[in-house]
Amino acid sequence: MIDVSYLSAAPEMMLVLGAVAVLMVDVFAKPPPRVHGWITAAAYLAAGASIVLQWQRLGAGGGGLSFGGALVLDPWAAAVRAVLLVVAVLGTLCAWEMLAGLGRRMAEGVSLVLVATAGFMLMGASVDLVMVFIALEIGSIALYVLAGIVRSSPAGDEAAMKYFLLGAFASAIFIYGGALAYAGTGATNLFDIERFLNDYLVARPAVILIGMALLVVGMGFKVTAAPFHSWAPDVYQGAPAGVVGFMAAAAKVGGFAALVHILFIGFARYQGAWSDGLAVIAALSVVLGTLLAIGQSDVRRMLAYSGVAHAGFLLTGMTAGAPAADGLLFYLATYSVMLVGAFAAVTAVSGPAGAGSSFDEYRGLGRRSPVAAAVLALTMIAMSGMPLTTGFIGKFQMFASAWDGGYEWLVIVGLAASVAAFFFYLRLVVLMYFRPGEENGRDPDAPLPLPVTIRWVLLFSAAVTLVFGIYPGPLLGLLTRV
């Protein structure tokens, strides 16, 4: 009955422990911000160590189900955790200035980041629909609060409100899908669902199919796939700059991690039905995301729509089913690092807690802050899928999977959108390097202060994007174990 392997949830436990410690230390000792930093770092280290242990266990042939079948320890779960840990560390560094500016509520902010990370990590490990739901809510609720954590910002409040209402709506749809799947199959565990669908010939599987579709909708919301994306631009624009990169990347990784388990394990039997559905969503996301990004005049909204398009590319690969898994992970890992890097530059420009990032603020950035501009330019180029960056390799793998899976039309749509996408990615680069700085009273060439935490994030994401773009072998090798 009791098949609990604490190792299979150890990283999350470490993070939650860290969150608890931050809160407790804060109320009882009222320490300076740096103490929270140490605790957070310790929590990340412990989580990282547990992930390493998990890899070792997996390498020794261990792993498997745990906690009554709610969690699984497989290479996918471990790799997703590693990606999320990197995202969380970068995100925390990026947000640190904003968090430290929260004063007495800083501890809450820090612990929310830790808890959100734990939640999304759990999404990647869950193989039970109820567990996925709980993990999803742990992550999401923390993000709702983070979006509005700067009290003095009306835009932040609006962002939090929209995120919350729509997120709650999407979660309700998701768990209703879970309920219908349960009604149809008698199980919430994905392996049990798989077994049921394999063992019995379901004569009229309407309930199960509807449930599956609603599950896809719920996850589609989290990963900002069109037409479930509409929250993303507003939330990215309104939330405090420091956390946006983390919010965007973590939710996307978590959402895809869970979607992969749900569809590739639980509903593998119905691949014919869901891969067509995914293809349609993917095409819609790619086209809508690209078209809408072109007209934007705010960097964060542009990045949000580009995120919609990227969700589309990821879904494009997913249509091929299980063989696409390692490519997906590579794409997720590299894209989220790019995303956090881009938002680190955005944070440097709009200030740690700022809302909105008009294109005009980026004029002449190349002179004001060469590092931020260079990294932002690199991430833009990488997101556009230029060769010698990770963006190209990720995208190519997605297209190759979809082509192999028989979705040639989807690949053509994706390629056409990639071509069009150069417009807006390059527009920002041109703005930063080939346009004079704005002239609203201050010196257009005044150097932009770059906090050391943000500089680290920028350099790290640039290094990852370039090194693994030129020489992706090791990363691919690591991830193909999935």
Place this chain on the structure above:
Amino acid sequence: MVDYLWIVIALPLGAALFNHFLGRRVGEPRAAVPAILSVAGAFVYAALAARDFFVSERASEEAVTVVRLFDWIPGLGATAELLWDPMAAVMTLVVTGVGALIHIYAVGYMHGDPRFGRFFTYLNLFIASMLILVLANNFALLFVGWELVGLCSYLLISFWYTRPSAAAAGKKAFVVNRIGDFGFMVALMVIFAAFGTLSYTEVLHEPGEVIGAGAATAVCLLLLVGAAGKSAQLPLYVWLPDAMEGPTPVSALIHAATMVTAGVYMVARTGALFGLSDVAGGAAATVGALTALLAATIAVAQRDIKRVLAYSTISQLGYMFMAVGVAGYTAGLFHLVTHAVFKALLFLGAGSVIHAMAGEQNMDRMGGLRRKMPITHLTMLVATLSIAGIPPLAGFWSKDEILAVLFAKGGYYTVLWGAGLLTALLTAFYMARQYFLVFGGEARWGEGAEPHESPRIMTVPLLVLGVLTVLIGFVNTPFRLSFEHFLAPAFEGVGLLHAPEDGFLLTALALVSTAAGVVGIAIAYLVYHHASEDTRERLLGRVRRPLMTWEHGYWVDEVYGRLIVKPGLALANWSAGFVDQRVIDGLVNGIGGAVRRAGGRLRPLQSGFVRSYGALLALGAVALVAWIAARGL
């Protein structure tokens, strides 16, 4: 030697990095030193590595070496591998050799520019990218180089970005190239789907066993779209004339000698695939012929010294496409090499003239420069005669071989041969016209202009290229086909079309094409040098209509604009006076605008109201449920 071939790429790349970080600190003349040395070093290294190819009695398999660097994208069969065969060697030598000379020249040309170091950074980056392109052993790496040279081209065209026209030209180049790249990317997907790998070694080795003629035609036509974008062929040539906004060394290196020939190189490289499809080859040759003729007529009426050369480049690239289209790969590559030399010379000479005239590019305000600039004059004369096809200069041998190959193919291709011949006549005419307008006759320059010969750092490269223009043609004369033998291992197993060996026929063809060149020069001499001002006006007045059409490049920019922009607006532009610059937002910005408008139309979706977002979400959910339920039931 060959094992460390990556050094060839690493050298310019290292110099680019050096100048990127230290260029501003080391100051103006010194920043160029590592740049020049790295490219020259790459040339020397490549020449030494190519040494083996000159030993002719080797078995052909041995001549082709694949240098494996590291596993790049294992799933795609894309290993970072360099291919070292005679064709790659030729391309490498052209890129680094001509590149090194142009680097030296640029030291003088870019003198005093505040972004001197940055210029050499881009230039070196370009050389490295171009070498990746030509040395790649798989399509993925080829694509990497392909995109990178495009990026460098974009950066260098808009190098003087404070000029709005330069920025617009850069954008135009980039966007048109994206259209070509789209075709190329789809081609890559199809190749990958059909062969399961992107490696040349596997794809190009007897591809007929894997794919049928239909699939091969599709792949080749898609590749051709990509090649047409990069090599400025119909209908994607519109970016190249505008690209002349870049500094002249850039025009010489990228938009004449090297990058624009990448399309030709790619078609030659994939000759095994093109060999499977007569349709694709015919399409390439036809596109080439049409482009050659069309661009030559446009060049006849240009007034800007660089635009003449730009259209001339497009026209000459058309020749190369004709050659590779009929599988005359040797002829095409031979012309590629000679053209790289004499066209670089022409551009550098033009740059020297522009430099002397303090930025003036209109040939109507030049004239009589022969005595002021003796070295420039002499070298330009050699290059002009060469491109006009006068023996025994380089252009004669290579152009003649292309025409001979076309004639040998016979049938439909005889028509293309005729077009090529007509183009040769026009080429001779407009080049001679340029020569007489710039160097001959009376000085027409305005007050205060003081033309002078350029400094030695610019004239020495001119002289070197001039000597090469005289000599390089002799590597492949009908009497001694050294170049063809040299390249032979690269085309092992590819149905290569040779020039006819019938001595009489060859002589006849050579005489005809020489005659065309002579006639063209003679007409130009009569009209632009011999005739008095009045006679000339009267003569030109009679052909005013076609001349105006040509001067405005058949209004292609305008036509493209009209296809996309609102017809009324375009009509207004049409009648408003055919001003080229005004309607520069042709196809390119038209498409951009259309896409942007589509995006704008979608924006109300994002009204900011939570409930409308919720409604969108709900509708999406309902639609997905309905769709999946319908599929599954």
Place this chain on the structure above:
Amino acid sequence: MIAAAIVTADWYMTLAAVLFLIGMAGLLLRNNALVMFMSVELMLNAVNLTFVAAARAHGDIGGQMAVLFVLVVAAAEVAVGLAIIVSIFRIRRTASVDDLSELSG
């Protein structure tokens, strides 16, 4: 016995579907954040009803356990949601979500 009078699990599930749709309609049609939020709660309760009914039909305890988890998650959502609504109300003096449309495009 009339067959139709036997209340099967289907009846409950149909009721749940109706509740879910009512909640969805409420969310889309009302513009007061609190009411919208209550609609979400209604949707979650429809989920609970489905779980319980299906658990009953399958004779499986798992569905009932799921209900507990959904309940708890709903409570957590309530806490956060109300806090956000209160916070907005303090600044803007309104609970109408249509007034929150400054971020758009």
Place this chain on the structure above:
Amino acid sequence: MELSDYLPIAVMFILASAFAGVSLVVSYLISYKRPTPEKLEPYECGIVTEAEPIQRFPVKFYLVAILFVIFDVEIVFLFAWASVFGELGWGGVAAVTVFTLMIVETLGYVWKRGALDWNVSRRARYRAAPPAEAAQEMAA
């Protein structure tokens, strides 16, 4: 009746949603929109509203209510545990202990932050250190 035999539900689900969606769209498309402040009042009845219809409660009621809901609902898990107490054994006890400790920790946190004080003075004292944030602190 087969459990999987839910096609009627599916049809109704789609029809009802489509109906709702279509009526939304149609009403949006064909309706006149001339909003006036009166029309946007929650209760439009001809008389100009002078005050908010409902007297608002102080935030502290809300805080207590929320805390109650959270702690109340969390305890639900103890019932589930209690019903299989015997089967779970010491492992179960350990898990529930951890769970309870987390709840106690939360309680400690809110208590220490002053959320449970009906009387405001202690919260004010807590905030005395950084006074500038007092204004932002209200709903914490």
